[in-house]
Amino acid sequence: DGGITQSPKYLFRKEGQNVTLSCEQNLNHDAMYWYRQDPGQGLRLIYYSQIVNDFQKGDIAEGYSVSREKKESFPLTVTSAQKNPTAFYLCASSVWGSVNTEAFFGQGTRLTVV
Amino acid sequence: KQEVTQIPAALSVPEGENLVLNCSFTDSAIYNLQWFRQDPGKGLTSLLLIQSSQREQTSGRLNASLDKSSGRSTLYIAASQPGDSATYLCAVTINQGGKLIFGQGTELSVKP
Numbered sequence: 001d002g003g004i005t006q007s008p009k010y011l012f013r014k015e016g017q018n019v020t021l022s023c024e025q026n027l028n029h030d031a032m033y034w035y036r037q038d039p040g041q042g043l044r045l046i047y048y049s050q051i052v053n054d055f056q057k058g059d060i061a062e063g064y065s066v067s068r069e070k071k072e073s074f075p076l077t078v079t080s081a082q083k084n085p086t087a088f089y090l091c092a093s094s095v096w097g098s099v100n101t102e103a104f105f106g107q108g109t110r111l112t113v114v
Numbered sequence: 115k116q117e118v119t120q121i122p123a124a125l126s127v128p129e130g131e132n133l134v135l136n137c138s139f140t141d142s143a144i145y146n147l148q149w150f151r152q153d154p155g156k157g158l159t160s161l162l163l164i165q166s167s168q169r170e171q172t173s174g175r176l177n178a179s180l181d182k183s184s185g186r187s188t189l190y191i192a193a194s195q196p197g198d199s200a201t202y203l204c205a206v207t208i209n210q211g212g213k214l215i216f217g218q219g220t221e222l223s224v225k226p
Contacts, residue, residue, distance in 0.1 A: 006157075031212050042118070042203065042216035043158075058213075090157055094212030101146065101212040103205075105158040 003027065006091050006106035012114045013078065013085060021076045021109045023091035030096040032074035033103070036060060037088040046089075049074055050096050078111060086113050116141045116208055120217035127194055128225050135189040135220045137204035142182045145207040148214065149178050149189050152201045161202075162189070194224045 004025045013019045025032065031050050035043040045058030049068040063082025068074055074093075078085045088110050094103045117140045127133050137147070146165045150158040162171045162178040164187070170179040177190040187204060201221045205214035 004157075033212065033214075035214075035216075040218065042218045043205075043214070044216075045213060048213060088155075092158075092212070092214075096212065101207055102160055102163045103148065103212050103214055104160065105150075107157040108155075110155070 004091055004093055004104055004106035006089075006109050008109060009107065011109055011111045013111060014114060016080045018077055018079050019111065021078070021089055021091075021111070023074045023076065023106060024072055025074075025091075025093045025104075026072060027093055027104060028071070029093035029104075030071070031094050032068070033092040033094075034058075034064070034066065034074070034076045035090045035092065037090060037108075043090060046076065085111055087111060116144075116206065116215050118204060118206055118215050118217040120202075120204060120220050122220060123218065124221040124223075126223040126225065129194060129196060131194050131224075132190070132192050133194055133222075135191070135202050135204075135222070137187040137189070137217055139185045139187075139206050139215075141208070142185055143208065144182065145209060147178075147180055147187050147204060147206050149176075149187075150203045150205065152203060152219070154200075158203065191222075194222075196224050196226050198222060199224050 033048040034046040047066040049055035065077045091106045149161045164180040175192040201219045203219045205216040
């Protein structure tokens with residue numbers, strides 16, 4: 001089945017620890033995105049990548065890092081610099097540069113600080 | 115700066131009712147608009163995408179309209195069912211990329 005796979009579904013982080021969220025897609029999409037969702041709020045863009053080995057900051061990039069070494073993969077690292085990391089994280093992908101740029105989402109990773 | 119607003123934040127209706135969810139955006143220079151459905155604890159499922167040159171899109175019992183000049187979109191759900199209960203999010207794309215700007219969503223509850 002084509003789609004986006006996020007893992008793990010649940011993740012617990014201790015204070016001062018870095019954790020990495022996985023996102024893999026087999027849709028052959030150029031662009032990939034990471035969003036953060038907090039209760040009662042819409043999604044906010046953390047980072048996005050249009051092409052392999054290139055990525056740009058979104059609206060709330062502080063305390064996060066990403067890499068795009070392969071077209072299929074766009075992992076997100078939540079660093080110890082992110083002071084309030086507890087949230088629901090969603091990865092998405094789409095074709096870049098088309099009027100039919102429909103975004104497809106994974107099932108999300110819920111990160112909790114313990 | 116583009117802002118997207120959805121009203122109401124929550125809506126409860128009896129089964130069988132037709133209903134309308136509203137989405138407004140502040141800058142009419144959008145590339146397209148998408149409506150999504152989100153079940154609790156799950157990711158987003160794309161329902162409808164309307165290109166900026168289009169006025170509406172339909173899929174089954176769902177119909178989405180777009181009025182760029184007034185900065186508004188509506189999602190019409192016909193003959194609502196309990197299975198339609200979810201949060202509905204609208205989002206606009208402001209350039210050729212797929213970056214989305216989201217509203218805060220409308221939480222819909224359809225009572226049997």
